[in-house]
Amino acid sequence: MKLRRILAVLMSVLLLVLMAGCGGSDKKETKIGVAMPTQTRQRWNQDGANIEKKLLEQGYSVDLQYGNNEIDLQISQIEKMIQEGCKVIIIGAVDANSLSDVLEQAKRKNIKIISYDRLIMNTDAVDYYATFDNLAVGTMQGEYIEEKLNLKNGGGPFSMEITAGSLDDNNTISLFEGAMDVLRPYIQKGQLVVKSGQTDLRDCAISHWKEEIAKERMAGILAAFYGDGKLDAALCANDSTAIGVQAALLEAGYSPATGMPIITGQDADKKSIKAILRGEQTMSIFKDTRILAEETVKMVNAIIAGKEPETNDIGNYNNGMKIVPTFLVRPQFVDGSNYKELLLDSGYYTESDIKE
């Protein structure tokens, strides 16, 4: 009797082990492609690593590639993912406008495409979009300057210069519009003065969001327009452009001791948080890439299970060919007053990550 019970227990354990093994190997045969744009910026490394980790935890096999900011390289990486039989491909595009042909190939094979962080334009072969609310990022940057310069109560006139993102990235437009919707009325009223006169997106854009290009442009502006008189605010679209702008200002003699302009950023890069703590940058926008990765992997799970992924915006993201169902994650501003709570207490960084 006892022996029979022991045997029965053993059999059920064996069955469970077998079932788990089969389940795992099924998922292992489901390959997911992850095509990130570059490794030169901290955030994309984090995004890639977070997504890969979460997909592996779910039991998928993963092909993670970085495109080195080169359009052709990214296209060939995606082609390879299609040939390998990836069921879903998650793409942070190098260039939002160059993927139509390769995604057509994916569509023919019924491979689902998730546009990650940057909306892929001009193709109906993109299925879902997972991103932070970029318009809100811009609004927060604009409102930060508005508040610090007391513009609502008539503060000014103050000088401001604008540094935007890369024109091949659709986010650049939302960020610029979000910030300028807040700040443009003050420019019109004369409370903010852009001495360079560069207030159009095309004049302010920085190719590939490059730090060196942002630095060079700001150095030119400072030399030409700020020989006498200080710059009070620098609206910068993200942390790499903000670091470039700071470098130009420091070289031109600005310092935390004598007063830096208000400088915005985005991504809460370690480098920028250190700059905030040194008093060189003023704020950044914290986009918790762990949450975006998690939401994206939830989308993958739903697609693989034949279900409709959860989205929270089904009207606003038109890529020129279709309205792409979107999951938006809310960003938060971070500065010297709240970095501990947002970045350290949440485990995003450790003390040593942001120590000089």
Ligand code: BGC
């Ligand atoms: C992202 C930003 C990033 C920038 C440069 C944008 O598409 O939304 O977070 O700073 O690209 O990599």
